[in-house]
Amino acid sequence: MFISYLDRLGDWNPQLFREVKGRLNFRNLGIAGAIAILGQILLLLTFSGQLPTDLDALNDPPFQYSRYCTATAPPGSYAPYKQLYCIQDLFGNWVINWQLWWLDIFNTLSVVGLVILLTTGIFLLIADLSREENRGTFNFIRLSPRSANNILLGKILGVPCVIYFLCLLLFPLHLIAGFQAHISPSLLLAYYGVIIASCGFFYSLALLFGSVSSGLGGFQSFLGSGVILFFLFIMTSITFSSSELVSHTPLDWIILFYPGNLLSYLVESTYLPPDTANLQYESFYNLAWYGQQLWENPILGIGFILGNYSLWTYWINQSLDRRFRNPNATWFSKLNSYYLSASFIIIVTGFVFQSGRNGNFERHIFENFAVLQIFIVFFACFLMVALSPNRQTLHDWARYRHQNQPNRRSLLQELILGEKSPSTLAIAFNLGIMFLYLIPGIIMAPINNSLGVFVGLFLSMNVILIYAVIGQRILLLKIPKQTLVAGAVVGILMFFPPICFSILGGLPHQSFTPWLFTFFSIAFLNNHLKSLQIMSVLFSLLSQWGIIALAGFEMSKRFKKVGESETKALLK
Secondary structure (H helix, E strand, C coil): HHHHHHHHHHHHHHHHHHHHHHHHHHHHHHHHHHHHHHHHHHHHHHCCCCCCCCCCCCCCCCCCCCCCCCECCCCCCCCCCCCEEHHHHHCEECCCCCHHHHHHHHHHHHHHHHHHHHHHHHHHHCCCCCCHHHHHHHHHHHCCCCCCHHHHHHHHHHHHHHHHHHHHHHHHHHHHHHCCCCCCCHHHEEEEEEEHHHHHCCCCCCCHHHHHHHHHCCCCHHHHHHHHHHHHHHHHHCCCCCCCCCCCCCCCCHHCCCCCHHHHHHHHHCCHHHHHHHHHHHHCCCCEEEEEEHHHHHHHHHHHHHHHHHHHHHHHHHHHHHHHHCCCCCCHHHHHHHHHHHHHHHHHHHCCCCCCCCCCCHHHHHHHHHHHHHHHHHHHHHHHHCCCHHHHHHHHHHHHHHHHCCCCCHHHHHHHHHCCCCCCHHHHHHHHHHHHHHHHHHHHHHCCCCHHHHHHHHHHHHHHHHHHHHHHHHCCCCCCCCCHHHHHHHHHHHHHHHHHHCCCCCCCCCCCHHHHHHCHHHHHHHCCCCCHHHHHHHHHHHHHHHHHHHHHHHHHHHHHHHHCCCHHHHHH
16 A cells, blocks of 8 residues: 555656655654654753752752742742742642643744754755766756646645654644643644745755755755744844834834744743743734735735735746746746836835834834835846846847847847846836835825935935846856856945045935935935935936946947857958
């Protein structure tokens, strides 16, 4: 029967069968089983050690304190921080808050499980993809008649299968701890659903990162897992600290990618006070999207988190599908990039309209637009990388575009929709989509200086377009690692001028115009809007458009030269 199941598995997904067959051996299963069993024993012993023990009248102090006791300290004695006085009932048994004890075990297992699943799983997936690329075996997989989704799903399910086995062994204790802590079964089920959705998102992201970072060699697996480990560490620290989880800025979008947020709902269902449970779950409910506090309702909150994971997993899979069939293809088609930009700006803008913890509401919304501007800048930089073809593709497009007569598009259509054309105009379209979507929001936003937001956003998008033109031009150069060089140059252009202005004493209140050429001009317009002059804005706009026009003209000349045949060049 087991062989029959294996045959069915092989028929459904040969890649999964290949991965499982190579990894599920007695040695790996034995190691995973030993780690799981020893880990659970150690966990239970650690928490048992925090319970009161029978007193030795000669050696032990007269009082015992524990986090899991229930009484207040008697007069004249002082309990340690967050610990309660331990008492016994009439039968001599310690009175213990077992619900809290099990809840702490549940939370610990949840965090440990997340770290194991995401960090180790991402490391294994990136390392496996890198190994397959280096050996050349991934090219054979690409020749398979199976779809890219089928093969990559086999990778996601098969490569971390030993990790799944380890988590499966941890699952019974996690479930028992959840039930003993009186967590709602429906919320427990939703939590596992979100964990699966987060694994799908992060594992897809790991495969995409592995497919586009082959130049980093073996370092890419450590980099990818290190970044996710840092993210989990920061988010877990904030979640279990006494500070508020929600910042009431567009940065809150990032916390939706942390599946541990759902612990807020799970802990609340136990009816234990937030201070007792060591988790300020009430702060999570203050999160708002377009002014609606969806997270007050668990169904809406969990639904939004699942929708967020699903949306970005879909876009990552679109990119994976392209890169699987053609490793030299851009990450996204230009048409898809427009939908991607629309998805991004619709979701992130929703977190702008939140009230702050304190202070002026209008000022807080204005500051949120400044944060949103930084998000847009980094997203545009991502688009520059994702939409820019490599040098050889650009050369081929410039040389052979006119020969594709049957399906020939106009130059404008090629630049907007073409697969191999330069990305500058497409990036401008993406910026235009985001800017157009923001116009109604800026008009309706309860801020006095809407003009500052308009001017700041428009100028920064011009600056981004200049970066895009420069980056595209560098990709045409015949130098090694053009993408890294282009990224380094754009990074210098982004951060070097503001540093120079500050060092040279050209602070915004002294000389405002130079700051209009930086990518985060909204932040400076906030305090210096009164000193803003129409001539400064016009000078900045004309200068930026002049730079874009000159760079575009130079690049078109370069493409024209590249498009000439080698024979023609020799005959000159």
